[in-house]
Amino acid sequence: MSNKYIGQSVRRTEDKRYITGKGRYTDDIKLVGMTHASFVRSPYAHARVISIDLSAAQNMPGVVAIFTGDDIKATGIVGVPTGWQVNFKNGDTMKEPPHPLLIATGSTSKHIGDPVAVVIAETYAAAVDASEAVEVEWEELDAVTDPFKAAQEGAALVHADAPGNLAFDWELGNPLSEVDEAIAQSAHVTSLEFVNQRMIPNAIEPRAYIGHYEEHIDKYTLYTSTQNPHLIRLLMCAFVLGLPEHKVRVLGPDVGGGFGSKIFHYTEEALVTWASKQINRPIKWTETRSEAFMLDAHGRDHVTKAEMGFDADGNVQALRIKTYANLGAYLSTFAPAVPTYLHGTLLQGLYTTPKIHIDLCGMFTHTVAVDAYRGAGRPEATYLLERLMDLAALEMGKDPVQLRKQNFIPAFNGVSEPGYQTQVALQYDSGNYQGVLDRGVEMLGYENFRQMQREAAQNGKLLGVGFSTYVEACGIAPSAVVGALGARAGLYESAQVRVQPTGKVSVYSGSHSHGQGHETTFAQVVADKLGIPMEDVDIIHGDSDAVAFGMGTYGSRSLAVGGSAIVKSIEKVLEKGAKIAAHKLECAEGDLEYAEGKWTVKGTDQSVSFGDVALTAYVPHVYPQGLEPGLDFSSFYDPANFTYPFGCHIAVVEVDTETGKVTLKRFIAVDDVGNVVNPMIVDGQIHGGLAQGIGQALLEGAIYDENGQLINGSYMDYAMPRADDLPMFELDRQETPCPHNPLGVKGAGEAGCIGSTPAVVNAVIDALWSGGHPVKDIRMPLTPERVWRAMQS
Amino acid sequence: MAKITVKVNGKVYSHEVEPRLLLAHYLREVLSLTGTHIGCDTSSCGSCTIHLDGQSVKSCSMLAVQADGCEITTIEGLAPSGSELHPLQEGFKECHGLQCGFCTTGMIMSAADFLQSNPDPSEEQIRHALEGNFCRCTGYHNIVKSVQWAAQKMKEDKAVTA
Numbered sequence A: 001m002s003n004k005y006i007g008q009s010v011r012r013t014e015d016k017r018y019i020t021g022k023g024r025y026t027d028d029i030k031l032v033g034m035t036h037a038s039f040v041r042s043p044y045a046h047a048r049v050i051s052i053d054l055s056a057a058q059n060m061p062g063v064v065a066i067f068t069g070d071d072i073k074a075t076g077i078v079g080v081p082t083g084w085q086v087n088f089k090n091g092d093t094m095k096e097p098p099h100p101l102l103i104a105t106g107s108t109s110k111h112i113g114d115p116v117a118v119v120i121a122e123t124y125a126a127a128v129d130a131s132e133a134v135e136v137e138w139e140e141l142d143a144v145t146d147p148f149k150a151a152q153e154g155a156a157l158v159h160a161d162a163p164g165n166l167a168f169d170w171e172l173g174n175p176l177s178e179v180d181e182a183i184a185q186s187a188h189v190t191s192l193e194f195v196n197q198r199m200i201p202n203a204i205e206p207r208a209y210i211g212h213y214e215e216h217i218d219k220y221t222l223y224t225s226t227q228n229p230h231l232i233r234l235l236m237c238a239f240v241l242g243l244p245e246h247k248v249r250v251l252g253p254d255v256g257g258g259f260g261s262k263i264f265h266y267t268e269e270a271l272v273t274w275a276s277k278q279i280n281r282p283i284k285w286t287e288t289r290s291e292a293f294m295l296d297a298h299g300r301d302h303v304t305k306a307e308m309g310f311d312a313d314g315n316v317q318a319l320r321i322k323t324y325a326n327l328g329a330y331l332s333t334f335a336p337a338v339p340t341y342l343h344g345t346l347l348q349g350l351y352t353t354p355k356i357h358i359d360l361c362g363m364f365t366h367t368v369a370v371d372a373y374r375g376a377g378r379p380e381a382t383y384l385l386e387r388l389m390d391l392a393a394l395e396m397g398k399d400p401v402q403l404r405k406q407n408f409i410p411a412f413n414g415v416s417e418p419g420y421q422t423q424v425a426l427q428y429d430s431g432n433y434q435g436v437l438d439r440g441v442e443m444l445g446y447e448n449f450r451q452m453q454r455e456a457a458q459n460g461k462l463l464g465v466g467f468s469t470y471v472e473a474c475g476i477a478p479s480a481v482v483g484a485l486g487a488r489a490g491l492y493e494s495a496q497v498r499v500q501p502t503g504k505v506s507v508y509s510g511s512h513s514h515g516q517g518h519e520t521t522f523a524q525v526v527a528d529k530l531g532i533p534m535e536d537v538d539i540i541h542g543d544s545d546a547v548a549f550g551m552g553t554y555g556s557r558s559l560a561v562g563g564s565a566i567v568k569s570i571e572k573v574l575e576k577g578a579k580i581a582a583h584k585l586e587c588a589e590g591d592l593e594y595a596e597g598k599w600t601v602k603g604t605d606q607s608v609s610f611g612d613v614a615l616t617a618y619v620p621h622v623y624p625q626g627l628e629p630g631l632d633f634s635s636f637y638d639p640a641n642f643t644y645p646f647g648c649h650i651a652v653v654e655v656d657t658e659t660g661k662v663t664l665k666r667f668i669a670v671d672d673v674g675n676v677v678n679p680m681i682v683d684g685q686i687h688g689g690l691a692q693g694i695g696q697a698l699l700e701g702a703i704y705d706e707n708g709q710l711i712n713g714s715y716m717d718y719a720m721p722r723a724d725d726l727p728m729f730e731l732d733r734q735e736t737p738c739p740h741n742p743l744g745v746k747g748a749g750e751a752g753c754i755g756s757t758p759a760v761v762n763a764v765i766d767a768l769w770s771g772g773h774p775v776k777d778i779r780m781p782l783t784p785e786r787v788w789r790a791m792q793s
Numbered sequence B: 001m002a003k004i005t006v007k008v009n010g011k012v013y014s015h016e017v018e019p020r021l022l023l024a025h026y027l028r029e030v031l032s033l034t035g036t037h038i039g040c041d042t043s044s045c046g047s048c049t050i051h052l053d054g055q056s057v058k059s060c061s062m063l064a065v066q067a068d069g070c071e072i073t074t075i076e077g078l079a080p081s082g083s084e085l086h087p088l089q090e091g092f093k094e095c096h097g098l099q100c101g102f103c104t105t106g107m108i109m110s111a112a113d114f115l116q117s118n119p120d121p122s123e124e125q126i127r128h129a130l131e132g133n134f135c136r137c138t139g140y141h142n143i144v145k146s147v148q149w150a151a152q153k154m155k156e157d158k159a160v161t162a
């Protein structure tokens, strides 16, 4: 069937409401009788609640109710759970201390901002006033924030029942003895100790929730800025509040960006839902940006020692990793999976490394939870591998492009050639790694670059180029596989294609769009598959009452998994439609072909349109015997494998030798995300990812002091990329289809963020070497001061 | 409580407001003009940008009472009368200058003020002008292109009317 929309940069249908200010985000919603919540939070990272005095607050104007940790404790509600289980090396279950909705008297806060009470009032201002009048007596205790320090003897303990602050230890790959041996026999070993710093996601829309219990229908509604309404409903109903799931509706209206931080089930969601029943009125809570900095789950935060062994010709022989991964104080929804199954499993990278071993400790600290942030584990794996590659090239006096090429896994399409089995559990679906590197190098004009670099160095300017080639795993993934790896949920997606009697089509998707443009991309797919105009297709998502149980949007999975579910439903529609058409045309189904929105008897001009068949399905006066009326199909799609996008990112920087300031001169990204439905949207996803990855390299990073205070918890202090920090990006793509889903797509949401960070850091290191400063590492973000200091050492 | 009178998107409103009420909250809560977003508490993100007497202003950085007697335009009133969209609104759609849309309204309001004073900007000038507006989704690449598109369109429109 010819495609009219797939492959085209169709302008987004959702844009109209956003550009006119008519988007409807949770904080825009007002309900009759709505109250407002404000939380009383711990000013200390670790402190015992000695007493709480509500007397002054209770009498403040407008106060409706105040609930404390003691009230919650009395109900028996334990707290929010994690959705993934990782076992200790010895097989014991990980430590999973409860994460209470509010801290009770006698218990301790475990990170700055941990809540002790919630004040509900007629207005937001009244709630804030009263929350400030709540008197809490605290006993401050020692804290630990760094995952490596948390593992040392004598470190402050986060949970009494997690000795050594260890949530779990974990390993993956070839037996350690074999890897040790291979490293010992290597002609050259590049080793690097580094920190992959803690990132704060910072979606521009702060989290916002409205809990609304309606007594007359005994039903709860939760409006939430979430990436996955059903997952929130399941976690909240089944594991936190014990509510009947069919009596709870979770709505994710317009959501202003997520980047992972809005996947997780947060305590405030459960709290406003629970409390709205207690006061029998709706309750809204919208976090301030200061709260967002403190409380939205952070990302990354690894302390790592990595060693890569090479033979005399530069062939990689082995990789040995020891990592301390910060999990924060409580295990957030996907937290245990991120440093393990989304990170350790990617350490093969693009290379044929025969021996790999990772040893990892998941650490509790007195910091907010660390969980998936755009890329989730894959950026950490890529950073590690690609830093080692460029550094090894410098150390061995080899060309970084050449070194990669000689170690690349050869191209394989996953159809006539098998997928690639890694040493770390995964099997890559299809890849052509040299293709993207060659294209990137061509765009760079590499031959001339070294010449320019030498000339620049002679003129006192340091130019550097940094390479990064990555493979990632997304479209998460077969339920059976993730179940075996510890997921407590399936990871399929749902889709219902409801053909209306007039031939218009409503599609209900379990995916959730918070910027990705599903309303456009999905409609392009549906319109082409059915041969109807895009205007005839409406995409509905974000309402647990309307949509079948779905898993939501993260891990670059929406089109690969959610889109495939839609295709499955379309196939069912067409199959039934053919029966109706055959009846109308008085022929056998096998005589029909479907194209351009109609069934035609092959070799004739006799046809019946999609709209005609739809109408007949709902007005079945003359109709195939025994066939049910209606044209409406649901599907669940559980993929056969993850998808494995890959690409090549190249950064060119200039370093000011006087100040250490790094200027990003060029950024080239050649990504292969499989087939592309909407190139404009895919490019946009890459752009956004690049900005976040470059932000990590040069600007961003959470800083806790040793008492656990977040000292850069505002936009005044945390340097997020602004428009004048970035160049125009130079993009190209290669399309290697995914062999195992019907659209051949792989996923593009995280790629930009996965490849870019090491490219930038490598470029700065390259620039410094070219100026005679052979430094191995500079701690991210590469601020002028750090770069300057590196040049002095 | 203090009484204020403001003209917003061409319509006059009078309200009794708390003296501490921020203009951003007044627009959102009292007038239900929720296209003006709030993304921070330090006047850093620009999501709340509106026009006050023709100048772009972060509406979280002033009190509603300070706007007494002023003329305000929000995103809901930006399109010139007779048109459905302002050229910047068209440009953002045409060039995929938005993803989640949360920063977009403030971004467009900032850019609209900027293009009034600099109808023919360079890429660098655009980036500099929008430095007070955070976007976490787009990496700014397509925002710059959107503003360039709009500048071009406005020039062409002007040439037609001249």
Ligand code: FES
Pocket (backbone or CB within 6 Å): B037, B038, B039, B040, B041, B042, B043, B044, B045, B046, B047, B048, B049, B058, B059, B060, B061
């Ligand atoms: S809300 Fe006004 S600048 Fe952020």
Ligand code: FES
Pocket (backbone or CB within 6 Å): A204, A256, A257, A515, B097, B098, B099, B100, B101, B102, B103, B104, B134, B135, B136, B137, B138
């Ligand atoms: S479009 Fe999402 S923050 Fe700019």
